[in-house]
Amino acid sequence: MSDRSKLLEVSVWRGTGDEGAYETFQVPARDNQTVLDVVSWIQQSADPSLTYRYACRVGMCGSCAMMVNGVPRWTCRTHVKRVLRDGALQVGPLRNLPVIKDLAADMDPFFDKWIRAGGVHRPSRSRNDPIQQVPPDDPGRVEANKGIECINCSVCYAACDTVAGNPDYLGPAALQRAWTLYNDAKVEDRQAVLDSVSGAGGCHNCHSQGSCTRFCPNELDPLSAIAGLKRASARSFFRRGE
Amino acid sequence: MMLKAHRNHPLWLAYMLHRLSGLALALFLPVHFHVLSLALTRPESLDRFLGLADNPGVKLAEFGLVFLLAVHFFGGLRLLALEFLPWSARQKTLAAASIAGAFLISGAFLLQAV
Amino acid sequence: MLNIRLYMAQRLSAMVMAPLVLGHIAVMIYAVQGGLSTAEILGRTQGSVWWFLFYGSFVLAVSVHAAIGLRVILHEMTGLRGRWLEVFTCGIGVLLLIMGARAVLAVTFA
Ligand code: FES
Numbered sequence: 001m002s003d004r005s006k007l008l009e010v011s012v013w014r015g016t017g018d019e020g021a022y023e024t025f026q027v028p029a030r031d032n033q034t035v036l037d038v039v040s041w042i043q044q045s046a047d048p049s050l051t052y053r054y055a056c057r058v059g060m061c062g063s064c065a066m067m068v069n070g071v072p073r074w075t076c077r078t079h080v081k082r083v084l085r086d087g088a089l090q091v092g093p094l095r096n097l098p099v100i101k102d103l104a105a106d107m108d109p110f111f112d113k114w115i116r117a118g119g120v121h122r123p124s125r126s127r128n129d130p131i132q133q134v135p136p137d138d139p140g141r142v143e144a145n146k147g148i149e150c151i152n153c154s155v156c157y158a159a160c161d162t163v164a165g166n167p168d169y170l171g172p173a174a175l176q177r178a179w180t181l182y183n184d185a186k187v188e189d190r191q192a193v194l195d196s197v198s199g200a201g202g203c204h205n206c207h208s209q210g211s212c213t214r215f216c217p218n219e220l221d222p223l224s225a226i227a228g229l230k231r232a233s234a235r236s237f238f239r240r241g242e
Numbered sequence: 243m244m245l246k247a248h249r250n251h252p253l254w255l256a257y258m259l260h261r262l263s264g265l266a267l268a269l270f271l272p273v274h275f276h277v278l279s280l281a282l283t284r285p286e287s288l289d290r291f292l293g294l295a296d297n298p299g300v301k302l303a304e305f306g307l308v309f310l311l312a313v314h315f316f317g318g319l320r321l322l323a324l325e326f327l328p329w330s331a332r333q334k335t336l337a338a339a340s341i342a343g344a345f346l347i348s349g350a351f352l353l354q355a356v
Numbered sequence: 357m358l359n360i361r362l363y364m365a366q367r368l369s370a371m372v373m374a375p376l377v378l379g380h381i382a383v384m385i386y387a388v389q390g391g392l393s394t395a396e397i398l399g400r401t402q403g404s405v406w407w408f409l410f411y412g413s414f415v416l417a418v419s420v421h422a423a424i425g426l427r428v429i430l431h432e433m434t435g436l437r438g439r440w441l442e443v444f445t446c447g448i449g450v451l452l453l454i455m456g457a458r459a460v461l462a463v464t465f466a
Contacts, residue, residue, distance in 0.1 A: 070247030095248075159248050165432030166357060204363035205428075207261075208324055210253030223253075230325045230363070237364055265429060268422040275415075275455035282462035285394050292392040308384060315377050318370050325367070 008080065010038055012050065013092040016101045022090065035068050035075035035083065039091060039103065052103035059217065062151030065158070066103050067092040072158035074217040095158040110154045110171070117174035118181060118196035124188035134185050144183040147176045147225055149218045156212035156222050168201030172212035172222035175203050179225035182232060194233045203229040260317035263310045270307060316341070357431040357441060362424050369421040376414045401463045408464040415456030423449035 006029040011022040025042050036054055043050040054064035059077040066075050068083050069090050080089065097105040125132060134141055156172035157163055163171045170178075175197055182193045197203045203226050212222040249255075280288035294300050319341070323334060358366070387397070401407040427445040430436055436444070 072248065161249070161254070162432070167435075168357075198360040200357060200359055202359065204358045204360055207257050208253065208321060209257045210251070211248055214251050214253070215248065227325050228328070231328065233360055234326070234364065234367075237360055261429065264422075264425050268426055271418065271422060271452060272455055275452070275459040278459035279455070279462040281394055281398060282458070289394045292394060292397075304388070308381065311377060311381065315374070315381075319374065322367065322370065 009088040011090045014102050033080045035078045036064050051101040062153035065153040065155050072155040096163045113170045114174045117170045117178045118193050119177040140183040144180040147180040155215050159211035159215040162207050169205045170201050176222040176225040179228050198233050263314040266310050366424045369417040372417040411460045419449050419452040
């Protein structure tokens with residue numbers, strides 16, 4: 001068992017909207033403890049008014065992402081031991097999104113952009129048609145598979161400085177979604193996918209900083225997906241002559 | 243200035259280097275163009291200006307400019323490869339390493355020759 | 357603040373410049389040996405169609421490339437958008453083009 005007397009120094013963002021400040025709490029250290037456990041302990045044992053968000057606790061729902069010591073992480077699968085700096089922890093709401101209260105960021109812009117990037121599936125067959133067979137080793141399917149484990153946690157979106165500088169930019173998650181659709185045999189209008197990511201906030205704004213790929217908790221690679229979109233749209237640019 | 247934690251990795255630093263070198267080159271260009279066009283209007287002041295090149299400070303600045311150009315050039319090649327060549331990460335590393343190697347060897351040769 | 361057209365202009369101008377930059381660096385290394393002088397530079401470049409084409413295409417490509425690059429930096433640093441951002445981009449491009457054309461003419465014609 002752990003040394004019960006050991007305490008963690010945890011500063012947590014408190015506030016609504018644009019205003020707020022970090023507040024420090026002493027939290028008992030445990031042998032096995034995630035950042036989400038720490039936040040929950042504060043809410044349950046120190047200050048019940050602390051607002052934060054989680055659901056599954058096992059890295060599937062994507063609702064628990066926060067800034068931990070300046071880096072976006074899924075808190076339910078982040079062990080305190082791995083991120084502790086001199087016995088201290090700083091937890092804040094996700095970057096690049098408006099704050100609702102305390103640690104809960106407003107995810108609306110993130111999902112709005114997901115939709116703007118064409119993230120909604122538009123079926124090419126109706127229920128009366130036979131089900132389309134997709135061979136698992138089809139190259140397009142292999143490429144699409146690389147991106148489908150996205151849990152919409154917005155860690156990549158918070159990590160990206162291009163999002164920070166350019167509010168129109170769709171961001172890594174939405175663009176990676178567009179890339180999987182582009183490679184999906186069941187999507188008929190590929191050009192429509194490319195068109196929705198070729199406007200003013202589209203994939204061409206990416207500066208290949210690679211923070212998305214570096215911090216994705218599911219080890220996906222939005223950087224390469226966006227490069228794929230750039231390549232595909234450049235090809236169609238030459239084909240169509242515009 | 244401390245680097246923010248989410249920026250502390252090689253690709254982000256490469257991005258910043260590319261941006262800063264590009265910005266510096268873009269600011270330098272008008273000066274460069276202006277000085278050269280002196281050849282047309284006032285050749286004697288261009289000569290006086292070029293005479294400055296023996297000054298060690300100016301030498302250093304010259305080196306800085308060539309360095310910026312080289313940095314932006316290789317950073318640009320890296321981006322073009324990243325965006326337009328559907329290679330695996332390993333292939334890209336190998337390609338970058340061989341280009342850097344070739345540059346090192348030819349650079350060393352040049353220093354010998356000059 | 358790039359759509360596909362600006363992006364392609366940026367990347368294509370970069371591809372045009374790649375060999376030109378190498379050539380320019382080589383010329384610089386060659387030229388600075390033994391110091392620089394107006395006579396030496398002009399002796400090499402004046403009246404040469406090749407140098408005119410070489411540096412002419414360089415100026416053309418760099419004007420496009422730098423204008424778009426500065427546009428992106430300006431937008432991301434200040435949030436400037438809309439018509440003034442377009443004015444800025446075109447302004448920088450035209451300014452560099454004019455100054456660059458003067459420089460090329462000065463060293464190749466006259
Ligand atoms: S709580 Fe569901 S991913 Fe963390």
